[in-house]
Amino acid sequence: MLAMKHVYRRNTIRQGNEIKRTNASAVTIDWKRILSRDPFECLQSLVCQLLSGAEHASEEALLLCDFLEENISVAPAKIGRAFSRGLAYRGRTELCYNEYPFCWYSAKTMLKMLKWFSDTVHN
Numbered sequence: 001m002l003a004m005k006h007v008y009r010r011n012t013i014r015q016g017n018e019i020k021r022t023n024a025s026a027v028t029i030d031w032k033r034i035l036s037r038d039p040f041e042c043l044q045s046l047v048c049q050l051l052s053g054a055e056h057a058s059e060e061a062l063l064l065c066d067f068l069e070e071n072i073s074v075a076p077a078k079i080g081r082a083f084s085r086g087l088a089y090r091g092r093t094e095l096c097y098n099e100y101p102f103c104w105y106s107a108k109t110m111l112k113m114l115k116w117f118s119d120t121v122h123n
Contacts, residue, residue, distance in 0.1 A: 041078075045099070046064075053093060054108070
Protein backbone atom coordinates (compact mmCIF):
# COMPACT_ATOMS: atom_id res chain seq x y z
CA MET A 1 0.00 0.00 0.00
CA LEU A 2 1.18 3.45 -0.80
CA ALA A 3 1.11 6.28 1.68
CA MET A 4 -0.93 8.40 -0.74
CA LYS A 5 -4.59 7.58 -1.29
CA HIS A 6 -5.01 9.62 -4.49
CA VAL A 7 -2.57 10.68 -7.16
CA TYR A 8 -1.79 14.36 -7.04
CA ARG A 9 -1.95 15.86 -10.49
CA ARG A 10 -1.71 19.43 -11.56
CA ASN A 11 -1.59 20.77 -15.06
CA THR A 12 1.51 22.85 -15.57
CA ILE A 13 1.81 25.01 -18.65
CA ARG A 14 5.07 26.72 -19.48
CA GLN A 15 4.92 29.92 -21.53
CA GLY A 16 8.41 31.33 -21.85
CA ASN A 17 9.60 31.99 -18.31
CA GLU A 18 6.08 31.93 -16.92
CA ILE A 19 4.55 28.80 -15.39
CA LYS A 20 0.80 28.49 -14.97
CA ARG A 21 -0.71 25.81 -12.72
CA THR A 22 -4.32 24.64 -12.69
CA ASN A 23 -6.61 21.75 -11.76
CA ALA A 24 -5.18 20.24 -8.59
CA SER A 25 -7.03 17.24 -7.17
CA ALA A 26 -7.37 16.31 -3.52
CA VAL A 27 -4.78 14.04 -1.97
CA THR A 28 -4.66 12.30 1.37
CA ILE A 29 -1.16 11.52 2.61
CA ASP A 30 -0.38 9.24 5.52
CA TRP A 31 2.41 11.43 6.91
CA LYS A 32 2.92 9.30 10.03
CA ARG A 33 3.45 6.20 7.92
CA ILE A 34 6.00 7.92 5.70
CA LEU A 35 7.91 9.40 8.64
CA SER A 36 7.94 6.06 10.48
CA ARG A 37 9.75 4.51 7.50
CA ASP A 38 12.26 7.34 7.09
CA PRO A 39 14.85 6.98 9.88
CA PHE A 40 17.40 9.16 8.09
CA GLU A 41 14.93 12.07 7.76
CA CYS A 42 15.24 12.22 3.98
CA LEU A 43 11.69 13.55 3.55
CA GLN A 44 12.51 16.46 5.82
CA SER A 45 15.78 17.01 3.99
CA LEU A 46 13.95 17.01 0.64
CA VAL A 47 11.39 19.52 1.90
CA CYS A 48 14.13 21.75 3.32
CA GLN A 49 16.19 21.58 0.13
CA LEU A 50 13.26 22.28 -2.19
CA LEU A 51 12.00 25.21 -0.14
CA SER A 52 15.52 26.63 0.03
CA GLY A 53 15.53 26.74 -3.76
CA ALA A 54 17.14 23.48 -4.86
CA GLU A 55 15.96 22.22 -8.24
CA HIS A 56 13.89 25.37 -8.77
CA ALA A 57 13.74 24.70 -12.55
CA SER A 58 12.30 21.20 -12.07
CA GLU A 59 8.61 20.79 -12.78
CA GLU A 60 8.38 18.03 -10.14
CA ALA A 61 10.02 20.27 -7.55
CA LEU A 62 7.56 23.06 -8.32
CA LEU A 63 4.64 20.66 -7.96
CA LEU A 64 5.92 19.38 -4.62
CA CYS A 65 6.52 22.91 -3.32
CA ASP A 66 3.02 23.97 -4.36
CA PHE A 67 1.53 20.89 -2.74
CA LEU A 68 3.42 21.53 0.49
CA GLU A 69 2.41 25.21 0.56
CA GLU A 70 -1.24 24.25 0.17
CA ASN A 71 -1.13 21.44 2.75
CA ILE A 72 1.45 22.45 5.33
CA SER A 73 -1.27 23.15 7.90
CA VAL A 74 -2.22 19.44 8.02
CA ALA A 75 1.34 18.09 7.88
CA PRO A 76 3.14 16.94 11.04
CA ALA A 77 5.33 19.39 12.95
CA LYS A 78 8.50 17.74 11.60
CA ILE A 79 7.46 18.58 8.04
CA GLY A 80 6.44 22.10 9.06
CA ARG A 81 9.84 22.60 10.66
CA ALA A 82 11.64 21.40 7.50
CA PHE A 83 9.42 23.73 5.46
CA SER A 84 10.28 26.71 7.67
CA ARG A 85 13.98 25.85 7.68
CA GLY A 86 13.98 25.67 3.88
CA LEU A 87 12.41 29.11 3.63
CA ALA A 88 14.93 30.48 6.14
CA TYR A 89 17.81 28.91 4.17
CA ARG A 90 16.67 30.38 0.84
CA GLY A 91 19.61 30.24 -1.57
CA ARG A 92 21.74 28.24 0.91
CA THR A 93 20.60 24.68 0.30
CA GLU A 94 23.80 23.26 1.79
CA LEU A 95 22.51 24.24 5.25
CA CYS A 96 19.80 21.59 4.88
CA TYR A 97 22.53 18.94 4.80
CA ASN A 98 23.71 20.19 8.21
CA GLU A 99 20.15 20.14 9.52
CA TYR A 100 19.55 16.55 8.33
CA PRO A 101 23.05 14.99 8.33
CA PHE A 102 21.96 11.36 8.04
CA CYS A 103 20.33 11.87 4.65
CA TRP A 104 23.14 12.17 2.14
CA TYR A 105 20.95 12.57 -0.94
CA SER A 106 20.51 15.78 -2.88
CA ALA A 107 17.04 16.96 -3.85
CA LYS A 108 17.91 16.08 -7.45
CA THR A 109 18.70 12.47 -6.51
CA MET A 110 15.60 12.12 -4.33
CA LEU A 111 13.36 13.50 -7.08
CA LYS A 112 14.87 10.98 -9.51
CA MET A 113 14.19 8.16 -7.03
CA LEU A 114 10.59 9.31 -6.55
CA LYS A 115 10.08 9.49 -10.31
CA TRP A 116 11.56 6.02 -10.77
CA PHE A 117 9.35 4.64 -8.01
CA SER A 118 6.27 6.34 -9.45
CA ASP A 119 7.00 5.01 -12.95
CA THR A 120 7.58 1.51 -11.54
CA VAL A 121 4.31 1.50 -9.60
CA HIS A 122 2.17 2.93 -12.41
CA ASN A 123 3.57 0.75 -15.22
